[in-house]
Amino acid sequence: MARAALPGRLSWQLGRVTATARETARAKTLVLDVPHWPGHRTGQHVDVRLTADDGYQAERSYSIASAPEDDGIMLTIDRLEDGEVSPYLTDVLEPGDTLELRGPIGGYFVWDASLRGPLLLISGGSGIVPLRAMLRHWAAVRPPVAVRLLHSARSLDDVIYHDELIRLAAFEELDVRIALTRAWPDDWRGHRGRIDRDFLEDAAWPAQDQPRIYVCGPTAFVETTAAALVESGQRPDSIKTERFGSTGG
Amino acid sequence: MSPPSRGFLGRRRSGVDPSRVPPGQHLTRGFPVLSAGPTPRTEVADWSFTIDGAVEEPTSWRWEAFIALPTDQITVDIHCVTKWSKLDTSWRGVSLDTLLKTVETKAEYLTAWCDGGYTTNLALEDVLGGKAWVAYEYDGEPLAPEHGGPARLLVPHLYFWKSAKWVRGLRLTETDEPGFWENYGYHNHGDPWLEQRYQGD
Numbered sequence: 001m002a003r004a005a006l007p008g009r010l011s012w013q014l015g016r017v018t019a020t021a022r023e024t025a026r027a028k029t030l031v032l033d034v035p036h037w038p039g040h041r042t043g044q045h046v047d048v049r050l051t052a053d054d055g056y057q058a059e060r061s062y063s064i065a066s067a068p069e070d071d072g073i074m075l076t077i078d079r080l081e082d083g084e085v086s087p088y089l090t091d092v093l094e095p096g097d098t099l100e101l102r103g104p105i106g107g108y109f110v111w112d113a114s115l116r117g118p119l120l121l122i123s124g125g126s127g128i129v130p131l132r133a134m135l136r137h138w139a140a141v142r143p144p145v146a147v148r149l150l151h152s153a154r155s156l157d158d159v160i161y162h163d164e165l166i167r168l169a170a171f172e173e174l175d176v177r178i179a180l181t182r183a184w185p186d187d188w189r190g191h192r193g194r195i196d197r198d199f200l201e202d203a204a205w206p207a208q209d210q211p212r213i214y215v216c217g218p219t220a221f222v223e224t225t226a227a228a229l230v231e232s233g234q235r236p237d238s239i240k241t242e243r244f245g246s247t248g249g
Numbered sequence: 250m251s252p253p254s255r256g257f258l259g260r261r262r263s264g265v266d267p268s269r270v271p272p273g274q275h276l277t278r279g280f281p282v283l284s285a286g287p288t289p290r291t292e293v294a295d296w297s298f299t300i301d302g303a304v305e306e307p308t309s310w311r312w313e314a315f316i317a318l319p320t321d322q323i324t325v326d327i328h329c330v331t332k333w334s335k336l337d338t339s340w341r342g343v344s345l346d347t348l349l350k351t352v353e354t355k356a357e358y359l360t361a362w363c364d365g366g367y368t369t370n371l372a373l374e375d376v377l378g379g380k381a382w383v384a385y386e387y388d389g390e391p392l393a394p395e396h397g398g399p400a401r402l403l404v405p406h407l408y409f410w411k412s413a414k415w416v417r418g419l420r421l422t423e424t425d426e427p428g429f430w431e432n433y434g435y436h437n438h439g440d441p442w443l444e445q446r447y448q449g450d
Contacts, residue, residue, distance in 0.1 A: 100254070105434065236289070243281075
């Protein structure tokens with residue numbers, strides 16, 4: 001029973017920022033050393049808690065961007081213009097600072113290399129973060145599983161992990177397809193426009209190949225994509241979704 | 250005690266009654282959508298609602314019969330475990346007092362089950378006495394599929410994953426059987442005021 005595998009209490013603990021990396025104009029990756037990290041599976045998230053001098057606190061959840069094989073826990077934060085927590089994490093936090101967090105959380109939207117069947121990852125914007133953890137895990141373990149990442153961004157400059165995706169695409173069994181929805185270079189050979197049903201039918205394995213499908217992104221992106229996958233014949237129970245609301249984080 | 254986060258000021262909302270916002274939550278004006286898979290789309294012509302399990306006689310309603318049941322207009326605050334809260338949300342639905350009155354049972358728990366395969370468990374004491382509804386209107390409109398339409402459970406005093414979307418029935422049980430998220434490490438009860446987010450909280 002899944003019940004026996006439940007974790008114990010998730011305690012708050014302090015991680016220390018060891019490095020930061022700019023991903024795009026809006027997104028930044030934090031690398032954290034978390035002394036009592038119990039390990040995680042790709043797709044899981046952490047809760048982060050900030051405390052002001054007067055004791056006021058704000059909590060948010062962020063997907064884990066690193067694989068279990070990586071050194072440190074990585075979080076990639078998309079800066080929301082009117083956010084309370086994300087601008088602090090992207091603009092104020094520096095190496096040497098501490099960050100209170102607990103996790104890992106979530107056991108459904110997860111993938112690990114022991115799972116068979118082709119892996120179809122579909123993301124919009126910062127929805128790529130938990131899928132990137134899956135890609136890094138795949139690259140570290142190299143299981144006999146074919147992988148496709150279909151990623152949608154507004155422009156090339158908005159593609160989080162762009163250089164890393166190019167490197168990953170060099171693996172024979174790993175296919176990266178990027179859709180740019182607003183602007184693209186003149187010589188852009190990827191998809192122009194949104195990920196739609198035609199694009200999905202071209203890029204997805206047929207249902208009889210039993211792909212495992214993970215869709216992550218803003219609510220409207222996930223709603224549209226998951227509906228198009230079902231309409232094109234994919235089994236609803238093969239599709240796991242994670243949606244970001246406009247929660248002012 | 251949490252140490253202060255260097256340089257974090259926080260943004261306290263003016264005009265918000267803090268007694269309405271549980272610990273760790275913040276307010277949203279939108280209505281975020283969170284679900285684990287594709288949105289099921291069930292036509293009301295194909296919809297029914299069933300109470301079965303540990304009952305003398307199961308009961309079931311087709312859509313037309315269900316919406317003919319007495320309804321409540323409900324205005325409540327809702328709290329999602331992903332940390333957003335939304336105040337003064339307005340719903341119409343049938344009270345679980347009304348629904349459960351129709352069956353004889355010694356059960357103390359129920360499992361709500363849904364189109365798409367989702368389940369969640371609740372103690373009867375958490376859903377009786379004007380605490381829970383099967384809601385099919387939001388803000389005066391039919392409940393949209395992405396928010397759980399045709400009908401969803403509404404249990405506003407617990408985290409919102411207990412308010413199961415696309416609900417189709419209640420299975421009464423004599424023992425408490427963890428549902429979907431409860432089996433993935435989320436808290437069995439889920440009281441936002443006690444911040445019962447995850448197992449062990």
